[in-house]
Every structure is written in structure tokens, then in C-alpha cells.
Amino acid sequence: MRQWIFVAKEALNQISTVARFLCLLHVTDKYLCSPTLAYGPSMLPTLNLTGDVILSEQVSYRLGRVGPGDIVLVRSPTDPLKIVTKRILGLEGDRVTFYDPLSGDICRTVVTGCLNGGLGHKTVPKGHVWIQGDNIYASNDSRYFGPVPHGLIQGKAFFRRPKLLRVDLKIRNILNSRCGHLTALDDWDLELDDNPN
Amino acid sequence: MHQSVSIFIWALPVSDRYASILPVRGASMSPTFNPRSDSFGGSLSDDYVLVEKFCLEKYKFSPGHVVVFRSPQNHKEKHVKRIIGLPGDWIGTRSSYDIVKVPDGHCWVEGDNPSSSMDSRSFGPIPLGLIQGRVTHIVWPPERLGAVKGSIREDRLSSS
Numbered sequence: 001m002r003q004w005i006f007v008a009k010e011a012l013n014q015i016s017t018v019a020r021f022l023c024l025l026h027v028t029d030k031y032l033c034s035p036t037l038a039y040g041p042s043m044l045p046t047l048n049l050t051g052d053v054i055l056s057e058q059v060s061y062r063l064g065r066v067g068p069g070d071i072v073l074v075r076s077p078t079d080p081l082k083i084v085t086k087r088i089l090g091l092e093g094d095r096v097t098f099y100d101p102l103s104g105d106i107c108r109t110v111v112t113g114c115l116n117g118g119l120g121h122k123t124v125p126k127g128h129v130w131i132q133g134d135n136i137y138a139s140n141d142s143r144y145f146g147p148v149p150h151g152l153i154q155g156k157a158f159f160r161r162p163k164l165l166r167v168d169l170k171i172r173n174i175l176n177s178r179c180g181h182l183t184a185l186d187d188w189d190l191e192l193d194d195n196p197n
Numbered sequence: 198m199h200q201s202v203s204i205f206i207w208a209l210p211v212s213d214r215y216a217s218i219l220p221v222r223g224a225s226m227s228p229t230f231n232p233r234s235d236s237f238g239g240s241l242s243d244d245y246v247l248v249e250k251f252c253l254e255k256y257k258f259s260p261g262h263v264v265v266f267r268s269p270q271n272h273k274e275k276h277v278k279r280i281i282g283l284p285g286d287w288i289g290t291r292s293s294y295d296i297v298k299v300p301d302g303h304c305w306v307e308g309d310n311p312s313s314s315m316d317s318r319s320f321g322p323i324p325l326g327l328i329q330g331r332v333t334h335i336v337w338p339p340e341r342l343g344a345v346k347g348s349i350r351e352d353r354l355s356s357s
Contacts, residue, residue: 020203020206020207022210023206023207023209023210024206026209026210026213026214027206027209027210030209030210030213031209064272064273075324075326076302076326077302077303077324077326078300078301078302079301079302080256080302080324080325080326080328081255081256125270126270126271127268127269127270127271127272128269148324149267149269149270149272149323149324149327150271150272151266151267151268151269151272151326151327152324152326152327153272
């Protein structure tokens with residue numbers, strides 16, 4: 001009997017250690033930094049087409065310290081289950097002018113301060129940000145769905161793992177076998193997987 | 198010190214993933230929450246509600262659900278409102294006689310108290326990704342303990 005109690009206590013201890021570890025993992029993942037696999041054409045040439053593991057931190061967006069030029073992970077406004085990686089181009093109050101890269105010959109987005117703006121521009125409303133992919137030809141971003149609320153930002157990317165690892169190669173192989181002719185381009189989107197493994 | 202850190206580490210994942218308890222301030226959801234508060238912002242007592250987070254795995258909601266979401270205008274604020282329309286629904290805005298279609302991945306939220314509520318009628322449909330959880334029960338004060346009804350007032354029924 002005493003032995004059973006001992007065993008039960010030991011098991012309880014083990015379970016509590018594991019649970020505590022998982023909790024700690026959740027807290028670091030959600031509030032400090034987390035790895036993400038980003039793939040797709042929309043952030044070329046900054047991020048690879050076939051998948052880059054990037055580290056994102058969750059501190060600066062909670063403090064509101066994200067600005068133009070930062071690469072952020074954003075929950076897609078058109079599909080809440082998807083997380084996309086884009087670059088912030090404008091903050092609230094900025095006026096944004098953009099051209100359709102497929103038809104127009106001027107293929108760039110101009111962001112000006114709130115004071116000097118012209119006609120036919122979109123102003124980013126309060127609490128929103130303007131996000132865009134680096135590859136303007138294959139990116140589904142604010143040019144299509146408009147500025148996104150700041151609350152959709154899930155993290156700010158700050159580090160990309162420079163070298164290839166085995167896991168990465170495996171993912172590349174899977175992706176290549178699945179979309180050998182770059183079907184990813186048809187999708188026009190950059191998807192993220194929360195579990196790189 | 199050690200004790201409080203340990204509680205913190207336990208409580209945070211539970212409140213993020215499963216359920217948490219939040220106070221509801223203001224009269225925008227009266228009479229569902231805070232029925233006795235007046236419309237000038239002075240509430241006699243805050244209701245505390247239970248918010249479940251399981252709905253965030255699939256983002257499946259139906260009209261009538263009461264949800265907590267981050268304000269699209271200020272990400273530090275959270276609002277509690279009722280979902281009126283989901284993607285594809287047509288919503289009639291009360292002020293003008295327009296009919297708006299809710300875009301993909303968005304929803305239309307409104308407070309139960311139309312006279313003092315900041316909701317989709319002022320800022321338009323919100324992305325589903327802003328939703329932080331679904332309000333299921335009132336837990337405080339004890340005399341109003343019970344489940345939150347998921348019904349929309351007759352005049353706000355939408356046609357899909």
C-alpha cells in the first residue's frame with residue numbers, strides 16, 4: 001500500500017514537471033519569441049520561396065513599437081486561420097499611393113506623411129497598418145484587402161536562420177514534389193505553419 | 198515570489214487557451230450585461246463573464262454569439278459585442294438605408310443597446326482574427342449567474 005502511494009506521488013510529480021514545462025513553452029512561445037516557417041513567393045527576395053524558418057518576437061507589437069520597414073506576422077483578414085508574413089509600409093495617418101504592378105508601368109508604393117498627400121490616395125485609418133509583400137507581383141496584401149487593424153499582428157520577425165538544416169531540406173523536398181511547377185505562385189499567398197516540424 | 202511566478206506561468210496558458218474571466222464595463226451590452234447601469238457610463242456594478250477560447254481553433258461562430266475582440270481602432274482595448282452577421286450575410290445598417298455585404302473572414306458585431314454602443318455601425322465589419330473568445334456565462338454577481346443567450350433581437354435578423 002505504501003509502495004503504491006509512493007508510486008502515485010512520483011507519477012504526479014513527473015506529470016506536474018511536464019505540465020510546467022509545457023506551460024513555460026506556451027508562455028515563451030506566445031509572449032517572447034517563436035519560430036515559424038514562412039514560405040511562398042510574396043516576400044521574395046527577402047525570404048525564400050520554399051521556406052525559411054524565421055524567429056519572431058512578440059514583445060514589440062504588444063508595446064506598439066512596430067514601424068515602417070518591419071517584417072511582421074499578421075493573421076490574414078480574409079482567412080483567420082492563416083498567418084501571413086508581410087512588411088509594414090505605413091502607419092495610421094499615412095497616405096498611401098499604389099499602382100497595379102500588372103497593368104501600370106510604375107510599380108511602386110509611395111507612402112507620405114499625413115501632411116503632404118495628393119488626390120486618389122488611401123489614408124491608413126486609426127489603429128491600422130499598411131502591409132505589403134516585398135514581391136509586388138505575387139503578393140496578396142493591403143493593396144487588395146486594405147489596411148489591417150494593429151490587433152491582427154502576431155509578431156515581428158527579427159532573425160532568419162541562415163543555414164540549411166535537415167528538417168529544412170525535408171520540407172523543401174516535400175514542397176518541391178508537391179508544387180514542382182510553382183503552384184505556389186497561383187495561390188498568390190505566403191502561408192505560415194506554426195509548427196516547423 | 199517563487200509562488201507568484203509559478204501561479205503566473207500556470208494561469209497564463211489556461212487563460213490563453215481554455216477560458217478566462219473578464220469584467221464587462223459600460224452599458225453597450227445592456228440588458229444582457231450590466232442591466233442597471235445608465236447610459237452615461239456610470240455603472241453600478243460590473244458583470245464578470247466567463248470567456249471560452251476553444252472557438253479560436255476553427256474560428257467557427259454563428260450569429261447571436263457574444264464575443265470578445267480587440268478594437269480595430271486601438272489594439273489595447275477589448276470590446277464585448279454580439280455577432281449579427283458572418284461572411285456572405287447582408288446587413289442593413291440602421292442609420293442609413295444601405296445594405297452591406299460582410300466580406301470574407303469578417304463579421305458584423307453590434308451591441309445589444311443601440312443607443313450607446315460603439316460597434317460595426319461606426320467602424321464597419323471586423324476581421325474574425327481580432328476575436329479573442331466567446332462569452333458563455335455570467336459568473337458575477339451571483340444572482341445573475343447563468344448562461345448567456347445566443348439570440349438576436351427580432352429587428353436585427355439578417356438574411357444570407
